Amino acid sequence: MSAGPGRMRPGRARADAPPAARERMGGAFWRFWSVEVATETGIGLAVIALQTMVVLDLGGGATEVGWLSSARFLPYVVLGLLVGALVEGMRRRTVMLVSDVVRALVLGGLAAVWLAGGGALWVLLLAAVLLGAASLVNDAASQAFVPRLVDRARLLPAHQRLDAGSNAAQSAGPAVSGAVIAWLGAPVSLLAAAAAHLVSAGVLATLPVDEPAPRRSAGLGRAIVGGLRFVHRHPRLGPFARWTHAWFLCNGAAMTLLVPLVLLELDAGPAGLGLALGVLGGATLVGTALAGVVAGRLGMARTVILEHATMPIGWGMVAAAALLPLPSAPLAVGLVLAGLAVTGVAMGLANPSEMALRQRATPDRMQSRMNATMRTVNRAMIVVAAPLGGLLGDAIGIGPALIAVCAGFALTAIGMAASPLARGRTAA
Numbered sequence: 076m077s078a079g080p081g082r083m084r085p086g087r088a089r090a091d092a093p094p095a096a097r098e099r100m101g102g103a104f105w106r107f108w109s110v111e112v113a114t115e116t117g118i119g120l121a122v123i124a125l126q127t128m129v130v131l132d133l134g135g136g137a138t139e140v141g142w143l144s145s146a147r148f149l150p151y152v153v154l155g156l157l158v159g160a161l162v163e164g165m166r167r168r169t170v171m172l173v174s175d176v177v178r179a180l181v182l183g184g185l186a187a188v189w190l191a192g193g194g195a196l197w198v199l200l201l202a203a204v205l206l207g208a209a210s211l212v213n214d215a216a217s218q219a220f221v222p223r224l225v226d227r228a229r230l231l232p233a234h235q236r237l238d239a240g241s242n243a244a245q246s247a248g249p250a251v252s253g254a255v256i257a258w259l260g261a262p263v264s265l266l267a268a269a270a271a272h273l274v275s276a277g278v279l280a281t282l283p284v285d286e287p288a289p290r291r292s293a294g295l296g297r298a299i300v301g302g303l304r305f306v307h308r309h310p311r312l313g314p315f316a317r318w319t320h321a322w323f324l325c326n327g328a329a330m331t332l333l334v335p336l337v338l339l340e341l342d343a344g345p346a347g348l349g350l351a352l353g354v355l356g357g358a359t360l361v362g363t364a365l366a367g368v369v370a371g372r373l374g375m376a377r378t379v380i381l382e383h384a385t386m387p388i389g390w391g392m393v394a395a396a397a398l399l400p401l402p403s404a405p406l407a408v409g410l411v412l413a414g415l416a417v418t419g420v421a422m423g424l425a426n427p428s429e430m431a432l433r434q435r436a437t438p439d440r441m442q443s444r445m446n447a448t449m450r451t452v453n454r455a456m457i458v459v460a461a462p463l464g465g466l467l468g469d470a471i472g473i474g475p476a477l478i479a480v481c482a483g484f485a486l487t488a489i490g491m492a493a494s495p496l497a498r499g500r501t502a503a
Contacts (some may be wrong), residue, residue: 078272081128083242083287084251085257087497090230094191100472102321102422103282104224104233105290106278106281107221107224107282108281109237109278110171110217110275110278110279110282111217111237111240111241111279112243112244113244113271113272113274113275113278114175114197114217114275115240115241115244115442115456115475116212116244116268116416117179117182117270117272118201118210118269118270118294119192119244119250119268119330119352120255120264120265120267120268121182121257121264121265121268121347121358122352123253123256123264123345123348123352124262124264124268124439124503125143125199125202125203125253125261125263126140126143126200126334126338127256127261127338127345127346127348128189128194128261129143129196129199129277130334130335130338130339131288131338132194132198132261132377133194133196133410134198136335136339136379136454136465136469137334137464137466137468137469137473138333138465138468139196139329139332139334139464139466140334140335140461140464141247141461141463141464141465141466142200142461142462142465143198143199143200143203143322143448143461144327144330144331144455144457144461144462145458145461145462146199146200146201146203146204146207146418147203147204147456148454148455148457148458149204149207150204150207150208150211150369150444151207151450151451151453151454151455151456151458152209152383152451152455152458154208155211155215155432155447155448155451155452155454155455156299156302156303156444156448157449158211158212159449162212162215162216162447165216166216167217167220168216168220168279168282170213170215170216171213171216171217171220171275171279172276172280173212174209174210174212174213174273174421175209175213175273175275175276175279176273176276177209178206178209178210178269179214179269179272179273179276181202181205181206181209181272182265182267182268182269182272183265183266183269183444184203184205184383185199185262185265186201186263186265186266187262189261189265190262190380191500203482207377208250209429211386211450214446214450215447215450216368217444221434223235223238231503232427238359238363238426239360239363239364240428242361242386243356243357244356246465251349253269253345253346253353254346254349255267255348256345256349257344257345258344258481260285260422261345265437268313274375274416286310287297287398299444300440301444302441302444302445302448303448305437305441305445305448306449308493309436311432311436311495312433312437314494314495315433315491315494316448316452318383318487318490318491318494319323319429319453320447320452320453320456321456321486321487321490322362322383322386322452322458322487323453323456323460323484324456324457324459324481324483325460325483325484325487326386326457327456327457327459327461327464328459328460328461328463328467328471328476328483328500329390329464329480330461331460331461331462331464331465331468332464332465332468332476332477332480333351333393333411333415334348334396335394335465335468336393336411336473337408337411339395340397340489341407341408341411342404343404343408351408351411351412352415354412354415354416354419355415355418356419357416358415358416358417358418358419359419359420359422359423359426360423361419361420362419362420362421362422362423362425363421363423363424363426363427364423365420366425366426366427366428367377367425367427369381370424370427371429374430375429376428376430376432378424378425378428379425379428379429379432379491380488380491380492381421381424381425382421382422382424383484383487383488383491383492384488384492385418385420385421385427386416386418386421386481386484386487386488387481387482387488388417389414389416389421390409390414390418390477390480391414391481392410392413392414392417393410393411393414393415393418394397394474394477394478394481395410395414395474396408396410397472397474397477398474398478400474408451426460433445433446433449466481467479
């Protein structure tokens with residue numbers, strides 16, 4: 076498939092380059108890969124620190140963890156569509172660089188406030204909102220940047236490599252953060268997260284990119300409506316988007332319930348939570364390594380459906396750790412880790428296919444708006460599900476709440492399997 080107008084030229088191998096050069100996808104791609112790894116490392120370090128502050132420093136429970144998650148993703152709901160349209164008229168590398176610097180400043184400032192004794196729930200929620208806003212801007216630019224680095228025929232392997240690096244960072248980041256918090260405290264983990272974002276900004280500043288001059292949209296309102304129409308009226312992207320939104324609703328509740336389950340009910344501490352999220356990230360990395368093989372055999376659409384069908388199994392194992400009268404806490408923690416491993420492998424298998432399906436069906440001029448539309452509604456689901464999941468967990472117990480979440484995951488699997496996405500091997 077041709078690259079199309081407006082694609083980056085020096086950042087990827089030309090058609091007349093040697094085969095080995097095309098296989099490597101170019102030096103610019105791999106430098107961007109390192110940027111994504113640094114960013115995900117920073118996010119992993121920060122998330123564990125924030126959750127630990129809520130539960131252990133401030134004495135919060137599932138409800139407070141839910142409010143923290145909701146605050147983090149609230150900017151996606153309020154500003155997501157607007158940011159997608161605005162970023163479309165900006166140079167994407169510059170947007171990513173500035174957002175990394177902003178995240179570093181917010182994390183460093185929060186660490187300073189906490190060390191000075193100014194810790195309070197409202198401070199954490201404010202910081203989470205600011206971090207979410209900066210991440211929203213970064214995401215809108217970074218996802219739309221990938222099709223400028225590689226041609227459409229290589230989007231699947233490109234996302235597979237990006238996911239592998241990100242998942243490795245997501246695996247190592249929480250594990251390291253849990254150990255750092257247990258040893259030195261959460262503010263030190265926040266400072267390490269800030270440093271990771273500064274590293275990302277430094278690499279972006281030296282990334283050799285010849286981006287085309289951005290084209291201003293005729294109007295923000297028209298651009299936003301155009302993005303919504305493109306996604307939800309597309310014969311295959313539309314059903315895919317709607318069942319993906321439902322998946323995020325369930326996953327937002329599940330991830331909220333996981334925190335008090337590990338920290339309070341299983342009494343595993345921040346190191347245990349870091350281990351749990353590290354296992355989830357490591358398993359996702361394993362799934363990502365297998366994504367190309369599985370997608371080659373099943374097709375990208377069926378790979379996505381397989382992931383939806385696996386989620387109730389993995390989270391059902393986590394629920395069992397909360398419900399069954401297991402003889403020891405280590406055994407319960409082991410069951411949680413096994414369930415997260417199943418979940419992680421499934422997510423790793425599917426994510427490159429999901430991204431490739433979306434971007435293959437989208438012209439370059441619509442990439443930012445398509446990604447912003449998808450992410451806005453997906454994050455809106457988390458904003459709703461995180462506090463509701465926390466409230467439900469506090470009201471009926473973590474185990475029963477997780478069972479309800481599993482039922483929701485099963486419904487998304489049925490819906491996705493019955494959608495037009497299941498017909499044929501691709502959705503392009």
